[in-house]
Amino acid sequence: MKILFAEDEHDLRDVVTAYLELQGHTVTAVENGQQALRAAMSDAFDAILMDVMMPVMDGLTAMRAIRESGNTMPALFLTAKGEVSDRVEGLDAGADDYLTKPFALEELNARLRALDRRRRDYRVRVLSFGSLQLDTEASELRARNAIGLSQKEVRLLCCLLSNTDRYISADELLREVWPGESAGEETVIMYISFLGDKMKSIQADAFIEADRERGFRLREVQNV
Amino acid sequence: MASIYGEYGPALRKVMNRLTSELESFNLAHTREHGESLYDHLSGRIKDEESMREKLRRRGLEESTRCALRDIQDAVGIRVVCRFIDDVYETVRLIRGIPGCTVVLEKDYIRNAKENGYRSYHIILEAETDEPDPEGRTPGRFFAEIQLRTIAMDTWAALEHELKYKKDLGNMALVGQELRRCANELAACDVSMQTLRRIIRGPEAPGKVNAV
Numbered sequence: 017m018k019i020l021f022a023e024d025e026h027d028l029r030d031v032v033t034a035y036l037e038l039q040g041h042t043v044t045a046v047e048n049g050q051q052a053l054r055a056a057m058s059d060a061f062d063a064i065l066m067d068v069m070m071p072v073m074d075g076l077t078a079m080r081a082i083r084e085s086g087n088t089m090p091a092l093f094l095t096a097k098g099e100v101s102d103r104v105e106g107l108d109a110g111a112d113d114y115l116t117k118p119f120a121l122e123e124l125n126a127r128l129r130a131l132d133r134r135r136r137d138y139r140v141r142v143l144s145f146g147s148l149q150l151d152t153e154a155s156e157l158r159a160r161n162a163i164g165l166s167q168k169e170v171r172l173l174c175c176l177l178s179n180t181d182r183y184i185s186a187d188e189l190l191r192e193v194w195p196g197e198s199a200g201e202e203t204v205i206m207y208i209s210f211l212g213d214k215m216k217s218i219q220a221d222a223f224i225e226a227d228r229e230r231g232f233r234l235r236e237v238q239n240v
Numbered sequence: 241m242a243s244i245y246g247e248y249g250p251a252l253r254k255v256m257n258r259l260t261s262e263l264e265s266f267n268l269a270h271t272r273e274h275g276e277s278l279y280d281h282l283s284g285r286i287k288d289e290e291s292m293r294e295k296l297r298r299r300g301l302e303e304s305t306r307c308a309l310r311d312i313q314d315a316v317g318i319r320v321v322c323r324f325i326d327d328v329y330e331t332v333r334l335i336r337g338i339p340g341c342t343v344v345l346e347k348d349y350i351r352n353a354k355e356n357g358y359r360s361y362h363i364i365l366e367a368e369t370d371e372p373d374p375e376g377r378t379p380g381r382f383f384a385e386i387q388l389r390t391i392a393m394d395t396w397a398a399l400e401h402e403l404k405y406k407k408d409l410g411n412m413a414l415v416g417q418e419l420r421r422c423a424n425e426l427a428a429c430d431v432s433m434q435t436l437r438r439i440i441r442g443p444e445a446p447g448k449v450n451a452v
Contacts, residue, residue, distance in 0.1 A: 164421070206439065
């Protein structure tokens with residue numbers, strides 16, 4: 017992993033950097049929040065490891081600024097023992113996890129691996145059901161043929177694909193696909209029709225079952 | 241050089257004209273009944289001499305009238321361009337019922353698009369005409385190929401056809417890949433417009449989406 021590491025105590029900085037490099041990571045070590053912010057803006061990292069208390073700019077301020085810039089890389093805070101408020105503020109500022117000092121280096125490495133694993137899990141590119149394959153990155157639906165999907169259709173199908181064991185109500189779909197938009201049940205029904213016809217046009221062996229009471233659910237067609 | 245079609249040129253034109261007027265009468269009846277046409281436009285052609293000879297050579301066949309009329313099945317070609325996918329299938333249904341014609345083969349490249357993204361519906365017919373055919377049968381029987389597609393598919397096919405004759409393009413793979421993406425996006429539009437037309441027209445729609 018390529019890691020950005022901000023820590024003002026240089027003994028600790030050197031030890032951790034040496035250890036992480038030994039574990040096969042690439043480390044960019046900086047001394048304060050301002051330098052961390054600058055590095056995060058000019059380079060891409062797989063994770064950031066940051067102390068809270070630092071001169072010039074503290075870790076919390078730097079973390080907020082990094083998140084405000086749209087950067088979603090996994091972040092881990094290093095906090096002083098017993099400082100509950102540090103941990104709470106750190107997580108609220110946009111960190112994904114924290115470690116209290118003093119910490120074991122093995123644990124640090126394990127937490128970094130865990131963050132990396134989660135990040136990868138979130139980036140599922142292709143979802144499938146029967147012969148149906150949804151490529152979320154290309155916004156394309158494939159079975160016998162391929163067909164393009166709109167962003168709303170992709171999100172709607174994602175909801176259906178991740179809940180194939182139950183019905184999803186129109187209200188639930190409105191919350192997931194049209195959050196904060198003035199869309200109603202009619203919109204949901206229209207988009208369900210769009211998706212259904214597209215599935216049929218590529219000869220998918222699945223269809224969307226619509227139940228007035230319970231909602232919508234993906235079903236496999238038998239013997240196509 | 242003698243025509244590859246020998247003395248059968250007029251018979252081929254007759255077949256083409258007959259099929260064209262059958263399609264035109266379907267269109268008239270459909271317009272009377274539904275207030276809108278079945279297709280946007282229609283065109284017919286007799287495959288030109290050089291393309292026919294080239295196709296025979298490519299298939300390793302003898303350059304003879306018999307091969308041109310019996311082994312190759314698109315000497316007569318008709319293209320029907322519709323506005324909606326449902327109209328394509330409705331036209332196909334009507335074509336199957338043309339008297340004196342037998343459907344030899346149907347290929348649905350709309351539901352089974354080709355790898356490059358090509359979409360169309362192809363029907364090969366054997367059509368009867370009062371003229372004799374190369375086998376001496378009267379009425380004679382001649383093949384004709386009808387291709388049906390939407391306006392979007394037609395536009396796409398025109399562009400893809402252009403690409404076929406541009407072998408010197410450096411970024412061929414990229415152009416092909418993007419063309420395929422366009423085909424999938426156009427198909428998405430065709431299907432969505434079909435859905436919308438059904439919703440606009442359907443009396444119980446848009447509630448009627450059970451098992452779509």
